[in-house]
Amino acid sequence: MHRYDVLVVGASFAGLACARHAAELGLKVGVLERQPWPGHTVHTTGLLVREADVLLQAPAALSRRIPGVRLYTPSLRHVDLDAPGYYFAATDTPGLLRWYAEQARVAGAELHFGSAFIDARREPEGVLVNGGAYSTRFLVGADGARSSVAAHLRLGRNRAFLLGIEAEFRNLPLAVDRLHCFVDSALVPGYIGWMFQGVNGITQVGLACQRPHKPDLGALLKRLAPLADFGRAELVEKRGGLIPVGGCVAPAAAERVLLLGDAAGLVSPLTAGGIHLAIESGLRGAELIAERLGQSAPSRRPLSPVELRHPRFFWKLLLRRLLELNPPNRWLERLLFNGLSLRIARLIYFYRKGLKGWAGWRALLRR
Ligand SMILES: Cc1cc2nc3c(=O)[nH]c(=O)nc-3n(C[C@H](O)[C@H](O)[C@H](O)COP(=O)(O)OP(=O)(O)OC[C@H]3O[C@@H](n4cnc5c(N)ncnc54)[C@H](O)[C@@H]3O)c2cc1C
Incomplete structure (x- = not known):
């Protein structure tokens, strides 16, 4: 049996941030990840807001800066938006996750790849995982939007999602180096389409829409034909996944159990960005767990949303409701x-x- 102070399920942004920091704080940390190696299957666009880029401090070769946003109406009229000194960072996301996993390993965490979380049972002093193969004083669910840890331990679940899909192309240079964003209530109801120059000569193009609509990547590529020459481009990869946009789940913690990142619903309901919140929640979770386990008689009280500093997303949830009303394209043309x-x-x-x-x-x- 493997015995840990903290067992983290999921080796992506939230799980690795938590594992690395908890190990740095002196805890014995294990990580279970069902994929065979870090970044094996990525479901995200991997675009970082500047704060996440600053927090990560990853090697420069893994990212490139994009200076601002170009926002398009359904007829492809556009306007440029930026703020002084602000940027977004496109990333080599599999490379970034490999680097982050190595950081956690060097800090002392034991990473078990190809090891899925299957079940958990509470014991008086901790939690037994996978039929007793792992024993931990604290279990962390950083296993994404459809968290199995949340399901097994009867914690809160995400209920509202966007469905996103993205393609990566080679030989698709863009004339303008910006984060190109497209609104269109017929093509991308409830969210936007995007296109930008990524790392290592890759251009990323994708869209997400509120469910039950299905994102139609082919239709987006046709629409963007005036802006990029897809005829000469080579499709390298396609990816997609669910983005929880219903706000924080409740409860996100129980006795000796904590959810982080997407599992906790920590994604902006408006921008659908979750990487920054995933990393922040991982770091904060590690600190709170270390504090708890350092007590002579650790409190059995679940960590509270206030201690966890979970955002309430009040305005963002309200604006999401407005987006879901899906204003017709002729309004969008004028509004923008x-x-x-x-x-x-x-x-x-x-x-x-x-x-x-x-x-x-x-x-x-x-x-
Ligand atoms: C199409 C798409 C595009 C996106 N683009 C962006 C973007 O550009 N910028 C941004 O900030 N956010 C973006 N997001 C959101 C962002 O990807 C997530 O918020 C972020 O990845 C959350 O990180 P996480 O660590 O909480 O969970 P995840 O990244 O979902 O990782 C969960 C991990 O848990 C593992 N796992 C799951 N179940 C088990 C199990 N039973 N046992 C063991 N391991 C398990 C998975 O394999 C995975 O490695 C996007 C999401 C999607 C779907």
Whole structure:
């Protein structure tokens, strides 16, 4: 039997952030990951907001900076949005996850790849996992939007999702180096399409829509033909997955059990970005667990959303409801060039990203 202070299920952004930090804090950490090696199957676009890039401090070769956003109407009229000093980082996501896993291993975590979480049973002093093959004082579920840990231990589950799909191309240069975003209520109801120049000569093109709609990548490529020459491009890979957008699950913790990242519903309901929140939740979770396990008689009380600093997403959930009303394209054509809508778009993309508080609001609204 493997015995740990903390057993983390899932070796992606949330799980690796937690495992590395918990090991750095002196805990004996194990990680279970069903994939055979880190980054084997990636389901994300892997675009980082600047804060996540700063937090990760990954080697420069694994990412490239994109200076701002170009937002398109359904007829492909566009407007450019940016904030001083702000950028997004495109990443070699499998490479990034391999690097992050190595960081966790060097910190002292034991990584078990090709090992799926199957079941868990509570014991007086901890949790027994996979029929007793692993014993842990604290179990962490960082196993994504459809968390098995949450299901087995009767924690909160994600209920609202976007479905995203993306293709990676070679030989598809873009004339303008921006994060190109497309709104179209017929093609991408409830969200957007995107296209940008990634790392190592790759261009990423994708879209996500609210369920039960299905994203139609072929239709998006046809629509984007005036902007990029898909005829000469080589398709390298396709990927996709569910993005939870219903806000934090409740409860996200129980006695000696904690959910992180997508498993906890920690994804912005508006932008559908979750990597930054996954890393932050992993780091915070590791600190709280180390604090608990360091007590002479560890409290049995579940960690609370306040201790975990879970966002409430009040405004973002409200705006998501508006997006789900799916305004017709003729409204979108007008709205996107209206001064107020542009200010709101800037706030969505850049508020709290380099520009904070009243000073941030004022700076953005003046632009
Ligand atoms: C198409 C798409 C595009 C996206 N693009 C972006 C983006 O550009 N930027 C952004 O910030 N966010 C993006 N997101 C969201 C982002 O990918 C997630 O929020 C983020 O990956 C969450 O990290 P996580 O570690 O919580 O979970 P995940 O990345 O989902 O990782 C969960 C891990 O758990 C493992 N696992 C699952 N079940 C088990 C089991 N039973 N046993 C063992 N291991 C298990 C999985 O193999 C996986 O490695 C996107 C999501 C999708 C679907």
